[in-house]
Amino acid sequence: MDHLKQLTERFLSLHRGGERPEAGVLSACCALHAATGHPDCLAFAAGAMDRALSSGDTSLPGIQLVYLLDATGREAYADALHQLLENPPAEMPPHALPLYAAYEMRFHNMARIADVSARYARLASEERTPVETGWYALSLLDSIAVVNEQLYEHYRLLVDLFRKAVAALIPCHDGAASALLSCALMKGARMGVLNPEKYLSMGQKLFSALPQSADAAYLLAAAENLYHAAKEEKR
Amino acid sequence: MKAELTFVSARSAALLIEDGGLYHTLKPYTLRLNGEDVCQTSRTVTSLYGLWPDTDYRLELLDEATLITTLTFRTAQESCTMNVRRFGAVGDGVHDDTAAIQAAILCCPEKGRVLIPAGEYRITPLFLKSHISLELQKGAALRLDTDRSRFPILPGMTQTTDEKDDYNLGSWEGNPLDCFAAAITGVNVEDVLLFGQGLIDGQADKADWWQNPKLRRGAWRGRLLFLNHCKNITVQGVVFANSPSWNLHPYFSDNLTFLDISVTAPANSPNTDGFDPESCQNVLLLGAHFSLGDDCIALKAGKIYMGCKHKRPCKHVRISHCLMENGHGGMTVGSEMAGGVCDVEVSDCLMRNTDRGLRIKTRRGRGKDAIIDGIVFRNVCMESVSAPFTVNCLYYCDPDGHTPWVQSRQPEPVDDTTPYVGSITFQNVTATGCGACAGYLLGLPEQPVERLTLENVAFTFNPSAKPMTPVMADGAEPCLNAGLVASYVKELVCRNVTMEGQQGDRLTLHQVGNVIWEE
Numbered sequence: 001m002d003h004l005k006q007l008t009e010r011f012l013s014l015h016r017g018g019e020r021p022e023a024g025v026l027s028a029c030c031a032l033h034a035a036t037g038h039p040d041c042l043a044f045a046a047g048a049m050d051r052a053l054s055s056g057d058t059s060l061p062g063i064q065l066v067y068l069l070d071a072t073g074r075e076a077y078a079d080a081l082h083q084l085l086e087n088p089p090a091e092m093p094p095h096a097l098p099l100y101a102a103y104e105m106r107f108h109n110m111a112r113i114a115d116v117s118a119r120y121a122r123l124a125s126e127e128r129t130p131v132e133t134g135w136y137a138l139s140l141l142d143s144i145a146v147v148n149e150q151l152y153e154h155y156r157l158l159v160d161l162f163r164k165a166v167a168a169l170i171p172c173h174d175g176a177a178s179a180l181l182s183c184a185l186m187k188g189a190r191m192g193v194l195n196p197e198k199y200l201s202m203g204q205k206l207f208s209a210l211p212q213s214a215d216a217a218y219l220l221a222a223a224e225n226l227y228h229a230a231k232e233e234k235r
Numbered sequence: 236m237k238a239e240l241t242f243v244s245a246r247s248a249a250l251l252i253e254d255g256g257l258y259h260t261l262k263p264y265t266l267r268l269n270g271e272d273v274c275q276t277s278r279t280v281t282s283l284y285g286l287w288p289d290t291d292y293r294l295e296l297l298d299e300a301t302l303i304t305t306l307t308f309r310t311a312q313e314s315c316t317m318n319v320r321r322f323g324a325v326g327d328g329v330h331d332d333t334a335a336i337q338a339a340i341l342c343c344p345e346k347g348r349v350l351i352p353a354g355e356y357r358i359t360p361l362f363l364k365s366h367i368s369l370e371l372q373k374g375a376a377l378r379l380d381t382d383r384s385r386f387p388i389l390p391g392m393t394q395t396t397d398e399k400d401d402y403n404l405g406s407w408e409g410n411p412l413d414c415f416a417a418a419i420t421g422v423n424v425e426d427v428l429l430f431g432q433g434l435i436d437g438q439a440d441k442a443d444w445w446q447n448p449k450l451r452r453g454a455w456r457g458r459l460l461f462l463n464h465c466k467n468i469t470v471q472g473v474v475f476a477n478s479p480s481w482n483l484h485p486y487f488s489d490n491l492t493f494l495d496i497s498v499t500a501p502a503n504s505p506n507t508d509g510f511d512p513e514s515c516q517n518v519l520l521l522g523a524h525f526s527l528g529d530d531c532i533a534l535k536a537g538k539i540y541m542g543c544k545h546k547r548p549c550k551h552v553r554i555s556h557c558l559m560e561n562g563h564g565g566m567t568v569g570s571e572m573a574g575g576v577c578d579v580e581v582s583d584c585l586m587r588n589t590d591r592g593l594r595i596k597t598r599r600g601r602g603k604d605a606i607i608d609g610i611v612f613r614n615v616c617m618e619s620v621s622a623p624f625t626v627n628c629l630y631y632c633d634p635d636g637h638t639p640w641v642q643s644r645q646p647e648p649v650d651d652t653t654p655y656v657g658s659i660t661f662q663n664v665t666a667t668g669c670g671a672c673a674g675y676l677l678g679l680p681e682q683p684v685e686r687l688t689l690e691n692v693a694f695t696f697n698p699s700a701k702p703m704t705p706v707m708a709d710g711a712e713p714c715l716n717a718g719l720v721a722s723y724v725k726e727l728v729c730r731n732v733t734m735e736g737q738q739g740d741r742l743t744l745h746q747v748g749n750v751i752w753e754e
Contacts, residue, residue: 109637113635150410150633152410152538153540153543156540
């Protein structure tokens with residue numbers, strides 16, 4: 001935990017004062033806040049989101065907007081959700097699809113969940129680098145976490161696409177892709193989407209072989225690893 | 236007048252008397268067994284208990300002193316009886332008797348009987364084994380625990396080790412989801428008889444199952460009897476009461492016989508359907524009584540994921556000499572019917588005070604395998620049934636049920652998500668004291684209901700009835716004493732159909748293709 005705290009502070013200092021941080025950076029911030037409760041992570045993510053929203057930037061954020069809404073209760077975040085997603089754009093990057101799914105579940109009576117799963121299905125056929133596949137897999141997990149399992153055909157499509165993405169990534173990971181894969185394996189196992197008996201240890205082994213780093217992908221994996229480490233400690 | 240033995244086991248038998256009566260006979264009869272009077276019956280289906288295995292019997296049926304018929308039969312063999320008391324079951328209503336009863340089940344040899352004698356048995360879910368019978372004797376009550384934390388969960392889907400498929404155990408409303416095990420669960424069992432005059436009480440009225448019923452708390456609510464991939468199962472005589480959700484749920488199971496059962500739950504209890512075979516084939520339901528808080532009978536075949544994956548309809552279903560009271564539907568098809576429901580006959584039944592008689596419900600999104608066809612009601616009597624038949628293809632169920640796509644009255648493309656309703660036939664049906672309407676059909680504009688045929692059907696109305704919305708679809712309005720209301724139907728055939736006391740036109744039609752009306 002101390003290591004993680006140090007890495008978190010290094011991560012924050014690297015990205016403070018930056019322009020608009022990438023979605024991965026915000027994702028890591030929110031994951032670290034969820035895992036550690038570090039208040040600076042929440043403050044950093046909220047500050048970055050506020051700057052983006054007030055600048056009139058219409059490009060879609062990730063599900064961190066919903067995380068910030070839940071963590072802070074600020075109406076401005078709910079207003080932003082409605083403005084951005086009442087009429088969703090024709091094309092959406094993978095990182096924005098969980099936000100769309102969350103919006104549909106929470107504010108739109110699930111009316112367009114079929115569109116969410118159809119967009120993921122279209123993305124599935126695109127060529128991606130290992131790093132892009134890693135972010136795509138994590139995006140699927142974020143959507144799986146919010147889609148109601150009673151819409152099973154859509155929920156299950158996302159699960160199947162995630163499993164395929166992980167299967168494609170396992171043989172060809174490197175560098176940042178390794179960190180993303182280890183996060184996907186550990187989080188997929190935690191959520192019950194992957195067989196934990198096989199994939200949790202695979203993810204943990206992969207994580208323990210990674211060089212410590214303050215980049216977003218590593219910190220996402222580190223935050224995920226914390227859940228499992230905490231569980232082991234309780235035993 | 237006809238009498239036949241429809242079922243004989245080692246310890247019981249079931250007699251069917253066909254004198255023109257439906258659930259009750261037209262007059263009482265005396266049954267004499269091996270020369271001794273055993274009972275008087277006014278039931279078209281009567282069970283006999285306390286028989287001895289591997290024994291010849293002579294059954295005489297008398298109308299007062301007159302012998303009507305004599306039937307001879309021999310009971311089946313039995314290997315052994317496992318009395319649960321010998322396994323340590325106490326039956327005092329305090330002690331948890333689950334382990335003792337489960338031990339008796341697991342230790343019972345083939346063709347053996349697990350005997351639960353009179354007593355109050357507190358249990359958590361029990362699991363069946365193949366090739367045994369389980370008798371709940373008169374005065375025996377299995378009372379299900381009220382603490383869900385003590386219930387095992389049946390996982391919905393577990394990926395196979397080679398990761399090529401899934402193993403499905405649990406189910407909830409047509410999807411393969413985690414659910415609590417039932418009071419009695421069978422998984423891959425065959426050749427089982429559950430019988431007797433005892434009671435299985437889910438005690439949901441004393442637990443919290445019916446509070447926040449649409450929330451998953453731990454897992455989805457269990458049933459009283461859940462049969463997953465079972466075959467050759469008979470249930471005779473048992474009373475089922477106060478289930479957490481659906482009462483009897485055979486699932487992907489075949490060759491099922493349910494005789495002389497009784498299913499009850501309070502009228503306001505949520506989702507306490509009586510008998511919900513799902514993707515089952517060769518199902519016989521004879522002489523059953525239902526009085527509960529949702530559909531008495533609901534034939535199901537899953538939602539689109541399971542329907543599309545397995546394409547397993549619910550088919551070859553015979554429902555006869557039953558009494559359906561107080562539920563939402565007497566005999567319902569759907570709404571989860573993505574695998575299709577076909578070849579269903581309901582005959583010689585009495586429906587009393589249910590909201591609807593025949594109730595078909597489906598919606599866009601059930602899929603192209605969701606085919607309902609060959610539904611026949613023959614010789615059925617409905618008393619104070621508000622709407623004798625309804626077909627609703629815009630049913631607003633599921634989290635997205637009220638979305639524009641599901642509810643639109645504009646034609647949507649016919650595609651892989653569009654269900655189909657084929658042929659529905661009512662023959663020799665009388666419906667007295669109708670309330671809302673004679674019938675209400677709401678097809679899909681893009682895929683209308685194929686054909687409704689009414690032959691020798693008589694409707695009379697109760698002017699003091701309360702208005703009721705006949706179908707649960709957005710925009711459907713309450714009706715009172717309306718005739719036959721139909722929208723989006725290809726063919727409507729009415730031969731010798733009478734209506735007395737309806738308000739307004741006997742037919743109110745919107746986009747109905749061909750209408751044949753013969754007096």
